[in-house]
Amino acid sequence: MSEQQHITKSGFETRAIHAGYEPDPTTGAVIPPIYATSTYKQDGVGGLRGGYEYSRSANPTRTALEGVLAALEEGEKGFAFASGLAAEDTLVRTTCRPGDHVVIPDDAYGGTFRLFDKVEQAWGVEHSPAAVSDIDAVRAAIQPGRTKLVWVETPTNPLLNIGDIEALAAVAHDAGALLVVDNTFASPYLQQPLTLGADVVVHSTTKYVGGHSDVVGGALVVRDLDLAEQVTFHQNAIGAVPGPFDAFLTHRGVKTLGVRMDRHCDNAEKIVDFLSGHRSIAQVIYPGLAEHPGHAVASRQMKRYGGMISFRVTGGEAQALAVCERTEVFTLGESLGGVESLIEHPGRMTHASVAGTDLEVPADLVRLSVGIETVEDLLADLDRALG
Numbered sequence: 001m002s003e004q005q006h007i008t009k010s011g012f013e014t015r016a017i018h019a020g021y022e023p024d025p026t027t028g029a030v031i032p033p034i035y036a037t038s039t040y041k042q043d044g045v046g047g048l049r050g051g052y053e054y055s056r057s058a059n060p061t062r063t064a065l066e067g068v069l070a071a072l073e074e075g076e077k078g079f080a081f082a083s084g085l086a087a088e089d090t091l092v093r094t095t096c097r098p099g100d101h102v103v104i105p106d107d108a109y110g111g112t113f114r115l116f117d118k119v120e121q122a123w124g125v126e127h128s129p130a131a132v133s134d135i136d137a138v139r140a141a142i143q144p145g146r147t148k149l150v151w152v153e154t155p156t157n158p159l160l161n162i163g164d165i166e167a168l169a170a171v172a173h174d175a176g177a178l179l180v181v182d183n184t185f186a187s188p189y190l191q192q193p194l195t196l197g198a199d200v201v202v203h204s205t206t207k208y209v210g211g212h213s214d215v216v217g218g219a220l221v222v223r224d225l226d227l228a229e230q231v232t233f234h235q236n237a238i239g240a241v242p243g244p245f246d247a248f249l250t251h252r253g254v255k256t257l258g259v260r261m262d263r264h265c266d267n268a269e270k271i272v273d274f275l276s277g278h279r280s281i282a283q284v285i286y287p288g289l290a291e292h293p294g295h296a297v298a299s300r301q302m303k304r305y306g307g308m309i310s311f312r313v314t315g316g317e318a319q320a321l322a323v324c325e326r327t328e329v330f331t332l333g334e335s336l337g338g339v340e341s342l343i344e345h346p347g348r349m350t351h352a353s354v355a356g357t358d359l360e361v362p363a364d365l366v367r368l369s370v371g372i373e374t375v376e377d378l379l380a381d382l383d384r385a386l387g
């Protein structure tokens with residue numbers, strides 16, 4: 001068994017640290033070097049060394065990242081992109097043609113909705129929203145023969161709804177469609193959709209996978225070799241790839257994903273306890289709560305419940321905005337999944353693009369991305385901000 005074959009059978013943290021890369025044969029470098037090169041010397045015409053020809057097609061720093069992502073998601077092949085949306089667009093253009101149709105979450109990330117609504121639609125790919133937690137609604141939204149993708153997030157952004165991946169895969173496959181799971185919120189540490197029947201995993205690696213809010217990136221991981229070949233073609237033909245510096249940073253983040261996620265979850269659980277008893281809070285939304293409608297499914301398919309919490313305040317939009325502006329340790333900002341805690345108002349910020357549509361989010365909603373700081377400081381900060 002080769003060293004890499006051995007690693008693909010190892011535990012999650014071992015794979016996060018070792019999969020996808022063996023110390024450089026020339027120097028023994030333990031960490032993948034940043035191959036800042038656009039092209040590669042050929043040993044005679046067509047005599048490529050290790051298959052490297054031009055860095056849009058492949059670059060060794062990116063190859064290492066793609067290898068570890070495939071190993072963590074337990075997929076056949078991983079692909080890195082310049083952003084999550086670049087990954088999404090490449091996947092749609094790989095799998096859909098004009099006249100085709102996609103089912104999307106009725107509370108999808110605003111940028112994903114905008115991509116389908118304002119971009120893909122103009123090229124003839126239509127979409128219907130359905131609640132990921134409602135299998136019958138997803139089944140009803142499928143247009144037999146036309147629907148090529150059933151696209152879900154679980155947990156969703158920002159309402160943290162849960163879709164049953166196994167059941168959704170069965171519904172999609174019955175209709176001859178692929179199940180795509182955006183695994184950004186859970187990360188592969190908490191959930192591996194491909195092992196539950198999904199065909200493609202999407203990531204904004206900008207979030208937990210990178211983990212340090214210092215790089216934008218995206219990824220696809222696929223289960224099937226034929227699809228992998230088609231994505232390989234489109235990744236190169238479209239060219240929305242990350243540079244080697246970005247691939248390096250993302251890969252550096254991946255190595256600590258497991259320990260970071262456990263701390264994100266520890267802190268989130270304590271904050272959920274605190275918020276649940278607070279007089280200014282109308283509702284805490286967290287899949288780890290027994291009263292969350294997706295709790296049973298989340299308990300089955302996730303290792304823990306993640307670092308994202310949404311809550312609604314009793315004082316309406318004005319209070320929600322005030323809370324977002326008053327915190328000091330939680331930084332007011334978009335994005336999520338970094339080591340630092342972030343707070344935001346989805347209605348005015350990340351989800352402004354769904355205002356006035358069926359996907360509009362409540363105005364009294366606040367979203368937290370709980371970081372890995374000292375939890376007592378996070379609790380004191382929220383206590384102050386809630387007044």
Ligand SMILES: Cc1ncc(COP(=O)(O)O)c(C=O)c1O
Pocket residue numbers: 083084085086109111112153157182184185203204205206216217218335
């Ligand atoms: C769930 C989800 N999917 C996809 C994306 C898009 O990723 P990116 O911002 O890296 O393009 C985001 C961004 O916030 C997201 O939250």
